[in-house]
Amino acid sequence: MLRVIQPKVGLVSCSGEELAEGTVARLATLKVLHELRPSLTVTICLPLFLAGGEGDREFARHHPTITVDGCDLRCAACGTEKYSARPAVTVVVNELVDAAGLPRPRGRRALDGAGREAVDLVAGRLARLVDGLVAGGQRPAPAAPVPGAGGTGEGPGAGR
Amino acid sequence: MTGERTQVVVVPCSGIGKPYGTVSREAAYELCDDLRPGATRLISLAKLVTGEAEASERVRACPAVTIDGCKLMCASRLVTLSGGRVGHEVSVLEVYRRHKELKPEGIEVLNEAGRALARVLAEEVALVVDDLRRTATSPGGGHA
Numbered sequence: 001m002l003r004v005i006q007p008k009v010g011l012v013s014c015s016g017e018e019l020a021e022g023t024v025a026r027l028a029t030l031k032v033l034h035e036l037r038p039s040l041t042v043t044i045c046l047p048l049f050l051a052g053g054e055g056d057r058e059f060a061r062h063h064p065t066i067t068v069d070g071c072d073l074r075c076a077a078c079g080t081e082k083y084s085a086r087p088a089v090t091v092v093v094n095e096l097v098d099a100a101g102l103p104r105p106r107g108r109r110a111l112d113g114a115g116r117e118a119v120d121l122v123a124g125r126l127a128r129l130v131d132g133l134v135a136g137g138q139r140p141a142p143a144a145p146v147p148g149a150g151g152t153g154e155g156p157g158a159g160r
Numbered sequence: 161m162t163g164e165r166t167q168v169v170v171v172p173c174s175g176i177g178k179p180y181g182t183v184s185r186e187a188a189y190e191l192c193d194d195l196r197p198g199a200t201r202l203i204s205l206a207k208l209v210t211g212e213a214e215a216s217e218r219v220r221a222c223p224a225v226t227i228d229g230c231k232l233m234c235a236s237r238l239v240t241l242s243g244g245r246v247g248h249e250v251s252v253l254e255v256y257r258r259h260k261e262l263k264p265e266g267i268e269v270l271n272e273a274g275r276a277l278a279r280v281l282a283e284e285v286a287l288v289v290d291d292l293r294r295t296a297t298s299p300g301g302g303h304a
Contacts, residue, residue, distance in 0.1 A: 015174025015206045017185055022204065026176060030268050045175055047205050047234035050241065075206035082210070109189045 010063030014076040020105040021070030021093040028122035036127040049083035060084035090155045171235045172227045174205045179264040180229035180252040190282035208238040219244030
């Protein structure tokens, strides 16, 4: 019997404990993983690229990856590229929120209404990006500098 | 960073897949926001992954408490890799073994037992923070 292997997209969120935008990044990632695209996505803790084994570092070499960062430090994008492989797409919460004209989220421990709205916005965008990567059969590319997002909240990584 | 020398940096793991990671983060907030707001400084582990300059300098200048959600101990290892000194490392699993009645559930939102476990952990670590600050300010006990 022929088995079709469903490609999975890797989501890597910044941990962003210091900022509400980091909480938005994490909760949006979890929403896609658990609710919106559970069969199409996987994730890994960002620190495992350093603290884990070679298998963890190979994560982004085996999955086309979307990184989700809370702020323009882009820790998830930079860490993924530095230790694993270049992400297919990079998303920055602050930039997405600004582009949508929404207020900045507040409450790193418990998000306010704007924060919850931002979670829905980012999760929806991630789900569409996942669909695009799966439909396009994206494969990870070798490491190269992560380009800027140009103010739209998402930026191309490999092969876009 | 002289004036902040007696601050203790708190680094929770960034675990995204299990309730224990959420407990580590909740405990860090409890400690830094409620129990010892002036004495502690929360540092995002992601910054240590990329070697962000300010965060790396801070963990080298101040004693660190790490709170990890799994046996891989990412927070503790990354503080050490960044050249910092782990003054105290805590494993959520170890605290849970002593408080089996507080089984954490939920990743996005912790159940009440998970929040209680985070409070217990934070209260234990608050006492350690006090000790670390005393040691750091006592004669001959200053952190390099």
